Amino acid sequence: MKLNERSVAHYALSDSPADHTGFLRTWGGPGTPSTPSGTGRRCWFVLKGNLLFSFESREGRAPLSLVVLEGCTVELAEAPVPEEFAFAICFDAPGVRPHLLAAEGPAAQEAWVKALSRASFGYMRLVVRELESQLQDARQSLALQRRSSWKSVASRCKPQAPNHRSVGLENGHSLSKDSSPVGLVEEGGSRSSGRGLAEWELQGPASLLLGRGQSPVSPETSCFSTLHDWYGQEIMELRQCWQQRAQRSQPKCEEQDKP
Numbered sequence: 001m002k003l004n005e006r007s008v009a010h011y012a013l014s015d016s017p018a019d020h021t022g023f024l025r026t027w028g029g030p031g032t033p034s035t036p037s038g039t040g041r042r043c044w045f046v047l048k049g050n051l052l053f054s055f056e057s058r059e060g061r062a063p064l065s066l067v068v069l070e071g072c073t074v075e076l077a078e079a080p081v082p083e084e085f086a087f088a089i090c091f092d093a094p095g096v097r098p099h100l101l102a103a104e105g106p107a108a109q110e111a112w113v114k115a116l117s118r119a120s121f122g123y124m125r126l127v128v129r130e131l132e133s134q135l136q137d138a139r140q141s142l143a144l145q146r147r148s149s150w151k152s153v154a155s156r157c158k159p160q161a162p163n164h165r166s167v168g169l170e171n172g173h174s175l176s177k178d179s180s181p182v183g184l185v186e187e188g189g190s191r192s193s194g195r196g197l198a199e200w201e202l203q204g205p206a207s208l209l210l211g212r213g214q215s216p217v218s219p220e221t222s223c224f225s226t227l228h229d230w231y232g233q234e235i236m237e238l239r240q241c242w243q244q245r246a247q248r249s250q251p252k253c254e255e256q257d258k259p
Contacts, residue, residue: 018048044058051068
């Protein structure tokens with residue numbers, strides 16, 4: 001693989017955000033200068049995308065080495081020096097020796113292994129495929145939920161067959177077999193005590209509906225004029241009874257006022 005050194009150096013020193021940075025000890029590898037002693041060389045490493053740069057120090061302006069993280073695996077390894085948290089970048093190409101690195105602690109070692117393992121385009125390709133599969137499953141699940149919700153709404157909106165056994169409705173309230181508008185008036189105490197049930201049914205609002213061929217128990221609630229006549233006739237009957245009682249009591253009061 002041929003790379004333009006100036007372009008790579010410019011990218012390494014650019015202001016683009018790094019995926020991971022930190023000090024690591026290295027014992028050589030592809031493009032890394034060897035060390036005379038077995039303690040390794042402490043360098044500043046910068047990970048950008050699938051490129052791993054090493055510098056002499058944090059303020060270094062020229063990269064010492066570059067590792068392209070493609071076709072490789074990151075594995076835990078043993079360092080030449082004890083008490084070092086080492087790991088190796090192993091390549092599939094024959095004749096390429098592993099790149100041995102060591103972190104300063106177990107947390108740093110774990111963080112570097114995770115970052116380097118996820119840096120290749122092959123890993124990103126797998127992640128994208130997995131996300132696409134999850135997105136497709138989510139869309140299918142959402143479509144099924146919408147279908148089921150539409151079916152439930154449609155089933156609720158279907159007109160139900162009328163129940164002929166149900167008792168009639170008056171003004172939104174059900175009436176039992178023994179109840180009628182006449183009985184309701186009687187319970188309220190507004191019905192005249194001198195009238196019988198037969199007289200009330202003939203002269204009350206029921207006669208008005210019977211004359212029109214309608215049932216006094218269940219008037220046609222869809223027609224406002226029918227409802228108006230139904231309740232208005234009863235009010236008129238009560239008002240006439242009240243006026244008659246007032247006229248009867250008025251002469252008695254005049255006789256009592258005379259000296």
